[in-house]
Amino acid sequence: MHTVLIIDDSDINLTLIKALVMKLGECEAVLFANPLKALEWCRSNVPDLVIVDYMMPDMDGLKFISAFRALHGRDEVPILMVTANDQKDVRYEALLGGANDFLTKPIDRIEFSARARNMLSLRTGQKFLADRAQHLASLVDEQTREIRDREKELIFRMSRAAEFRDPETGAHIQRMAHYSQAIAIGLGLERAAQQLILEAAPMHDVGKIGIPDYILLKPGKLTVEEFEVMKGHARLGYELLKDSRSDILRAGAQIALTHHEKYDGTGYPRHLKGNDIPVFGRIVAVADVFDALTSERPYKKAWSLEDACRFLEDGRGKHFDPLCVEALLAEWNRVLDIRQRFQDEVVPMV
Structure with a gap:
């Protein structure tokens, strides 16, 4: 199950994007109209995909991405930014700031599905590699402990040999x-x-x-x-x-x-x-x-x-x-x- 964070100050857009996300299957949508509240949620939760609008009050999409990336462990979470067709400068700045891909308004259903699936596939691969790395690290730790235990036993027995x-x-x-x-x-x-x-x-x-x-x-x-x-x-x-x-x-x-x-x-x-x-x-x-x-x-x-x-x-x-x-x-x-x-x-x- 993937967690998709959607941030847009428009209730209509939130509803639309949520519906598109649910059609992807095995996804849970978390909605926020206020980017500051969304950022607070992100401090204790790690989404698998972030979809964020550019134009929002209090904090625009660029500032949200920057603040999100600054959180520990959030540097690899894929981000889709929603912009207008004529906002090329914004998209360039977003790429430099940490966005992975873009959606343009009005959102096309097929394009959304393709881009979102690509981002979720990327996230699945990241999590698999992280889990495998953790598993391998656990195996190494276990083997190291066994070697250390045998070493300590040998040391004790050698010490006892002298004491005998x-x-x-x-x-x-x-x-x-x-x-x-x-x-x-x-x-x-x-x-x-x-x-x-x-x-x-x-x-x-x-x-x-x-x-x-x-x-x-x-x-x-x-x-x-x-x-x-x-x-x-x-x-x-x-x-x-x-x-x-x-x-x-x-x-x-x-x-x-x-x-x-x-x-x-x-x-x-x-x-x-x-x-x-x-x-x-x-x-x-x-x-x-x-x-x-x-x-x-x-x-x-x-x-x-x-x-x-x-x-x-x-x-x-x-x-x-x-x-x-x-x-x-x-x-x-x-x-x-x-x-x-x-x-x-x-x-x-x-």
């Missing part, structure tokens, strides 16, 4: 990733960056896959030499992920390499300082340490939230970016919700 060799838990991965997102929110990062760090942060320790068990699982304090080997997991994680075409894995590579850097330059592996440390690395440094402190493990009890916050505060400007610490504390209700949602299984103390 370390006395951490899957809940730790979830918590620190969501803490990282909370800090990104507190810092006012763009929504895309907030989502990216949520998806990439779980890769922070993936390089531990390459650390020998006798070091990774050693219950006591590491020797200086062993700690140097352990520190290598940052570069290992980076090398594993850096050449990916995935923006998530590339962000994960940056996080793996930089989340052990310290704000005062005493971290590793590159001894970066301050804002030379990428923001994702600065964020994950706070999120990872906060969760490690407040989580119970076989070799330690969990710190209280108060003690953990005090540790972060004491480390402002030394270990941690002060703004990241402030952002975590500013999102405290979100932090508490994350702790509640992602809880570890009970781990017995030994």
